Amino acid sequence: MIKILVDCFGGDHCPEAPVAGALAALAANPDLYLILTGDEARLKAELAGKTYDAARLEIVHAPEVIGCDEKPTDVIRLKRNSSMMKAIILLRDRDDIAALVSTGSTGALVTGALVRLGRIPGVIRPAFCPILPTMAGGIVGICDSGANVEVTPAHLRQFAIMASLYLENVYDVTRPRTALLNVGKEAEKGDTIRQETYKLLQETPSVNFVGNMESRDFLSGNYDLVVADGFSGNVLVKSTEGTALELLKKLKKDIYSRPIYKLGALLMKRMFQEEKEFMNYQNYGGSVLLGTQKVVVKGHGSSRAVAVEKCIEQAWRMETSRLAAKIETEIARYEHYEE
Amino acid sequence: MIKILVDCFGGDHCPEAPVAGALAALAANPDLYLILTGDEARLKAELAGKTYDAARLEIVHAPEVIGCDEKPTDVIRLKRNSSMMKAIILLRDRDDIAALVSTGSTGALVTGALVRLGRIPGVIRPAFCPILPTMAGGIVGICDSGANVEVTPAHLRQFAIMASLYLENVYDVTRPRTALLNVGKEAEKGDTIRQETYKLLQETPSVNFVGNMESRDFLSGNYDLVVADGFSGNVLVKSTEGTALELLKKLKKDIYSRPIYKLGALLMKRMFQEEKEFMNYQNYGGSVLLGTQKVVVKGHGSSRAVAVEKCIEQAWRMETSRLAAKIETEIARYEHYEE
Secondary structure (H helix, E strand, O other): OEEEEEEOOOOOOOOHHHHHHHHHHHHHOOOEEEEEEEOHHHHHHHHOOOOOOHHHEEEEEOOEOOOOOOOHHHHHHHOOOEHHHHHHHHHHHOOOEEEEEEOOOHHHHHHHHHHHOOEOOOOOOOEEEOEEEOOOOOEEEEEOOOOOOOOOHHHHHHHHHHHHHHHHHHHOOOOOEEEEEOOOOOOOOOOHHHHHHHHHHHOOOOOEEEEEEOHHHOOOOOOOEEEOOHHHHHHHHHHHHHHHHHHHHHHHHHHOOOHHHHHHHHHOHHHHHHHHHHHOHHHHOOEEEEOEOOEEEEOOOOOOHHHHHHHHHHHHHHHHOOHHHHHHHHHOOOOOOOO | OEEEEEEOOOOOOOOHHHHHHHHHHHHHOOOEEEEEEEOHHHHHHHHOOOOOOHHHEEEEEOOEOOOOOOOHHHHHHHOOOEHHHHHHHHHHHOOOEEEEEEOOOHHHHHHHHHHHOOEOOOOOOOEEEOEEEOOOOOEEEEEOOOOOOOOOHHHHHHHHHHHHHHHHHHHOOOOOEEEEEOOOOOOOOOOHHHHHHHHHHHOOOOOEEEEEEOHHHOOOOOOOEEEOOHHHHHHHHHHHHHHHHHHHHHHHHHHOOOHHHHHHHHHOHHHHHHHHHHOOHHHHOOEEEEOEOOEEEEOOOOOOHHHHHHHHHHHHHHHHOOHHHHHHHHHOOOOOOOO
């Protein structure tokens, strides 16, 4: 039985989405035990009248709420009774708990996890790895996407190793084709960090390094994993989501501009719904934090129940595949020439 | 009469696209005089049978060809008789020539321009500024998009000043709403460079600074100009183009998956064509290099005649608006605290 914490306050649809997602995950997987953190009375009210296996669900009271504008460093010091910080402390202190899923503030979650949870031995910096759909029908991971805005080649190599293991163990991708995000394909492109990382990845048998990738090829399906500093990785993920959403919004608006388009769109209704679902990041789970000793999965702030359920499944798969131990073994194969 | 060089070899559709673009620009604007560089015999063959004002068109023979894999530093040393390097040297040496339009290798063009052409006094680093369409029906510029992969806050401030003047003078955008590309909206987000640049832009009255922008809002229409280092700016531009093209490609493929979708798409044919045109960067001209003493416009390698024509128009507007002199005046208002 895998015990996973679900932070039920912090996202846009709280607590309904995390609670509904937790109950769905619980029903689907008999090997799960879930601990919901948050205001007990509100959680009980949300659970009232619902059917679930009460022997595998627990509530931990954590009444404080984290505001949008609060500094992450203040949150971890002053908001110990918030649903997120309480969960992080429980995760650190209790050996029987394996993972945490949260849709709350990214900054607070990263800072809290880095300060309160230990890193996997050998890991210099934990990093985020979200998963996006490719136009070829597969998926592509990107690591880092925002936890580290400044990096070294040694960090980038570790991101490549950790995320390759993640894709292999959680998504069954064999020898993930791993590229370095750069401004051109040639080995000498980019700044010194990119040039050195290119060489380093060529000398890293744990990674199936296929060269530099330009951002325009991100969704092509030619890559399983893209390695980036947290700044440009963040730019890439958000612009991909943003462009797709803006374009679908524009199509919708234009459809309403002429009756004949509306008629055409009516015939294509199911297709448009499928495109929307396809581009909906909620269907691809959360962004996992790789490199902490215990599993942390960050769901999008706007997550609905289905997205929270996916996040819980991801956390379960990370834990049951013993990903942390595998990362430790693989990282230990390489000396860190730089901390 | 404004004299502009057109490099007729280097892009994917050479020399037909540059020649046709040049003739179209010549016909549309009686104030233009164009100098085509490239293999004279091939250019003459391309011009044969076409109608144009021969008194405003000149050919300069430059038979060498730049290969895809050639290093920019080798090109500028060894390929002085290529259509691009010949044009750059003419631009440098002849006072009567104002500008250069090229669809050739970006690396060779940047290196050649930086080494051979002088910078506007006060400008630390020239930078690229492409223009993209927003979903609100307007345009948005981004500077830098690839000329400088490593930058300082002082560079970024100059990019903001130069590109604001460009949008005002060439696109009639009054007080361009200028944002800094970052991983979050709050002032303290990002690395030290971003944090310092944020403060610096607040103290720069020449720039209408509206704060940080996350990449997902790039096409929203809420910004006229985005300032970025050349690395993340490049990631943003290429992922925006890439996502839009991949998504339209997927829609097209899905339309053919069921007869009823094909029927619907038939009714919406004109709309889909308009969307495609809307997302076609060729309609928005080239990426100008801001900060060199003479005007340099880089068209996309895949430019067709219409895109080359737009690039020539852009170059003409940059020159006639006396943009370089305005940049010099505005830049001189600020001390460079760092070179």
